[in-house]
Amino acid sequence: MxxxxxxxxxxxxxxxxxxxxxxxxxxxxxxxxxxxxxxxxxxxxxxxxxxxxxxxxxxxxxxxxxxxxxxxxxxxxxxxxxxxxxxxxxxxxxxxxxxxxxxxxxxxxxxxxxxxxxxxxxxxxxxxxxxxxxxxxxxxxxxxxxxxxxxxxxxxxxxxxxxxxxxxxxxxxxxxxKRHPVFKRNGDDLEVAIELPLVDALTGCTVTIPFLGGQESRLTIDDDVINPGYTKTIEGEGMCLLKEQGKRGNLNIKFSVKFPQNLSEEQRSECFNILQDSC
The missing domain is CATH 2.60.260.20 (Urease metallochaperone UreE, N-terminal domain)
Known part of the structure; x- marks a missing residue:
């Protein structure tokens, strides 16, 4: 007892x-x-x-x-x-x-x-x-x-x-x-990696951005040339803040560029003519 x-x-x-x-x-x-x-x-x-x-x-x-x-x-x-x-x-x-x-x-x-x-x-x-x-x-x-x-x-x-x-x-x-298959945590922020083909990186595109929890959003990039390491930030889609109820960190989207593995001589020549004066 x-x-x-x-x-x-x-x-x-x-x-x-x-x-x-x-x-x-x-x-x-x-x-x-x-x-x-x-x-x-x-x-x-x-x-x-x-x-x-x-x-x-x-x-x-x-x-x-x-x-x-x-x-x-x-x-x-x-x-x-x-x-x-x-x-x-x-x-x-x-x-x-x-x-x-x-x-x-x-x-x-x-x-x-x-x-x-x-x-x-x-x-x-x-x-x-x-x-x-x-x-x-x-x-x-x-x-x-x-x-x-x-x-x-x-x-x-x-x-x-x-x-x-x-x-x-x-x-x-x-x-x-536990390691997440899509997102990486950095303090109160989240990071997600998006890979684009070279043509989209040069000419602009609209990409689907995943959010933690299963939602998605469409992001259009048409005013910048995306280079490797290019980052876009969506505010308020990171981790919930422990000491600030109702607030969240940011979601940082880090882009990488996929280059073609092979180009014909004609394609090389066209790329040269287009890009030689772009830098």
Missing amino acids: ALRLQWEAFEKHANHSSPNIVSAKKSRVKSKDKHHLQVDLERDVHETEGLISPRVSVPRLSRTASTGFLPKGSVFHVNPTRNNSTILYSDVNGLRKPPDTVKRLECTLEDLCFGCIKKVYIKRDIVTDDGQVIQQDEVLTINVKPGWKKGTKITFEGKGNQTSPTCIADVMFVIDE
Whole structure:
């Protein structure tokens, strides 16, 4: 009963104190749940299906422990100076906590631009009040904020293995950015590469520009000669800004020029006559 009460008190505090930790509910996950995969936390966590991250297992540690669950004087509090609003744990008895379990959480550019919900299922060791070590399933929900970057850290305090009644490890996820097939991130801006044939680069053209999220736009260039490295910027189509809600960075379009591999003598002569006085 003491173990259950401690868990309920912790979960109530976590759900009301941290916007990044939407919930941390105890849950016995059915092995036949088609929406979740079992992945050992010894490996990194990658996106698999929609917004649901796979089930993970915290590395198991000590199989023996003293009685009790949390020490007297244990305090849960929020550190307002940390951007991810991590719930922090302190032990006034001065006992050293086990090191954090740190793992990557891979996100797409779309996840980091528009935000999403990721759920991670963990299995960890818990010390009961009679000194037994049992395994417990639990769901951790991460609210990925629009504008988060690679390296953003999300810490779940006290959600790692329990090695003794007073020592509980943390679980930390570090955001990693999955390589995008079209866009490249540069701070709050996005870059996209467009290749044009030489004739279009010289005479002008209209090209289709993709936007992150699946939209497209038509861009006409008829007043410039496009050379390799030529750049056009579309404002407000980059990444969402974390600290400025509703605003976005820019989309920089970088052009490259595809030259013909072969020209006949007649074509060479015509090109020479046309271009000899253009520079």
